Amino acid sequence: MPGFELFGDLERQQVNDVLDNGVLMRYGFDGMRKGHWKAKALEQELQNTFKAKHVQLVSSGTAAVSVALAAAGIGAGDEVIMPTFTFVASFEAIMLLGAIPILVDVDDTLGLNPEAVKKAITLKTKAIMVVQMCGSMANMDALQEVAKAHDVLLVEDACQAIGGTYKGKPLGSIGHLGCFSFDFVKTITCGEGGAVVTNNGQYYTNADHYSDHGHDHVGNDRGAETHPFLGYNFRISELHAAVGLAQVKRLPEFLAIQKKNFNILREALSEIPEVTFRTVPEGGVESCAFLNFFLPDLETTRSVINGFKAQGIDVCWNYYDNNWHYIRKWEHLKELKSLFPISHEVKNGLEYLKTKTFEMSDHYIGRNISCLIKLSWTEEEVKTRANKMAKVIRASVK
Numbered sequence: 113m114p115g116f117e118l119f120g121d122l123e124r125q126q127v128n129d130v131l132d133n134g135v136l137m138r139y140g141f142d143g144m145r146k147g148h149w150k151a152k153a154l155e156q157e158l159q160n161t162f163k164a165k166h167v168q169l170v171s172s173g174t175a176a177v178s179v180a181l182a183a184a185g186i187g188a189g190d191e192v193i194m195p196t197f198t199f200v201a202s203f204e205a206i207m208l209l210g211a212i213p214i215l216v217d218v219d220d221t222l223g224l225n226p227e228a229v230k231k232a233i234t235l236k237t238k239a240i241m242v243v244q245m246c247g248s249m250a251n252m253d254a255l256q257e258v259a260k261a262h263d264v265l266l267v268e269d270a271c272q273a274i275g276g277t278y279k280g281k282p283l284g285s286i287g288h289l290g291c292f293s294f295d296f297v298k299t300i301t302c303g304e305g306g307a308v309v310t311n312n313g314q315y316y317t318n319a320d321h322y323s324d325h326g327h328d329h330v331g332n333d334r335g336a337e338t339h340p341f342l343g344y345n346f347r348i349s350e351l352h353a354a355v356g357l358a359q360v361k362r363l364p365e366f367l368a369i370q371k372k373n374f375n376i377l378r379e380a381l382s383e384i385p386e387v388t389f390r391t392v393p394e395g396g397v398e399s400c401a402f403l404n405f406f407l408p409d410l411e412t413t414r415s416v417i418n419g420f421k422a423q424g425i426d427v428c429w430n431y432y433d434n435n436w437h438y439i440r441k442w443e444h445l446k447e448l449k450s451l452f453p454i455s456h457e458v459k460n461g462l463e464y465l466k467t468k469t470f471e472m473s474d475h476y477i478g479r480n481i482s483c484l485i486k487l488s489w490t491e492e493e494v495k496t497r498a499n500k501m502a503k504v505i506r507a508s509v510k
C-alpha cells in the first residue's frame with residue numbers, strides 16, 4: 113500500500129516547484145507563485161480519480177472526517193454510527209464535534225453489518241459512517257438502503273481503500289460525503305493530508321470555508337474576505353499537496369502492482385481448505401492494498417501470526433490483539449480518559465460501551481489476518497513469501 117515506497121523524481125520535481133517560488137501556503141500570494149497552485153491542481157486530479165464533483169483537501173484523514181461531518185451540520189449530541197473495526201481516528205473525529213460515536217458490529221466483509229446498523233438507529237442518529245477497511249468495502253447497497261429508509265447521511269471513510277470500486281464507482285464517492293487520508297502509509301501519500309469528496313455543492317462550500325477559519329475565499333485579498341460562519345484550521349500546505357500531486361498521477365501504476373502481488377499471495381493461500389477469504393460484496397473490486405483471510409478459530413490465528421513472525425513474514429496482523437484498530441483495546445474511549453472535560457451528553461451517550469459486547473465482530477476479527485501488500489516487493493520476493501505463509505498456515509491448522 114504505501115506510496116512512499118516508490119518515491120522518485122516526480123515527487124522531487126513537484127516539491128521543488130514549491131520551494132523555488134517559496135509559497136508554502138495554498139491560499140493567496142498569487143503574484144509570487146509563478147503559476148503553481150499545487151493544492152488546487154491536486155483537488156482537480158482527485159475529482160477525476162474519485163469521480164466526484166467536489167474535492168476539498170485538508171490536513172489529514174482524521175480532519176477530513178471531522179470536516180465532512182461538520183459540513184453536513186453534525187455536532188453536539190448527534191449520534192454517528194461507526195464500526196468496531198476501524199482506526200481510532202473514526203471516533204476521535206466524531207467526538208471533536210461533540211457528537212457521539214455509536215459502535216456497531218462488522219461482518220465477514222470486515223465492514224459495518226447492515227442489520228446491526230438498522231438496530232442501532234435512534235431518533236438521534238444523524239449519520240452512518242462506513243469505513244472501507246483494508247482495501248475493500250461493506251455491503252454498500254444494503255447500507256444505502258438503511259440510510260435512505262431512516263433519512264440519515266451515509267459518510268464513507270475510504271482512507272484504506274483508495275482505488276477500490278463498488279458497482280463501477282470509486283470507493284469514497286458513494287456516500288453523501290467521502291473521506292480520504294494521504295498520511296505517510298497510505299496508497300497515495302502527501303506526508304500528511306486528507307480529502308473530503310462530495311457531489312453536494314453546499315457541503316463542499318461548507319468544507320472549503322470550515323477548513324480555513326471560515327474564510328469565504330471570495331476575491332484575492334485574504335484580509336478582506338468575510339467569515340460567514342465559525343471555522344477552524346485544517347489546511348493542507350503546498351509542500352504536502354505537491355507530493356500528492358506526483359503520487360496521484362502514479363496511482364494506476366501503484367494499483368497494478370498491488371493487484372499483481374495480491375493475486376500471487378491469494379492464489380497460494382486459496383489451496384489451503386481451512387483458509388477462507390473476506391467477503392467482497394457483489395459488484396465490488398478490492399484495491400488490493402491488503403489481503404484479508406479467515407482461519408478456523410482465534411487460537412489458530414494467533415499461532416499463525418507467531419509462525420509468521422518466526423519466519424520473518426512482516427506486515428501481517430490479527431487486529432483482535434491490536435491497540436489501534438479494534439474496540440477490544442480502546443480502554444481510553446470506554447473509560448473516557450480525556451485531557452479535558454467531556455460534555456455530559458457525550459458521557460451519557462457512551463455509557464453503553466461499559467457493558468455492550470460485540471460477538472459478531474469478535475467472531476470475524478478474532479479469526480482474521482490482514483496482510484499489507486507492498487509496492488516494492490519483487491515477484492521473487494512475493495513468491496517466496498507466499499510459500500512461507502502457506503507452510504506456516506498448513507503447520508498450524510493440522
Ligand SMILES: *Cc1c(COP(=O)(O)O)cnc(C)c1O
Pocket residue numbers: 171172173174175198199201202243245269271272293294295305306
Ligand atoms: C489512516 C486512517 C485515518 C486517518 O487518517 P490520518 O491522515 O492519519 O489522520 C482514518 N480512517 C482510516 C480508516 C484510516 O486508515
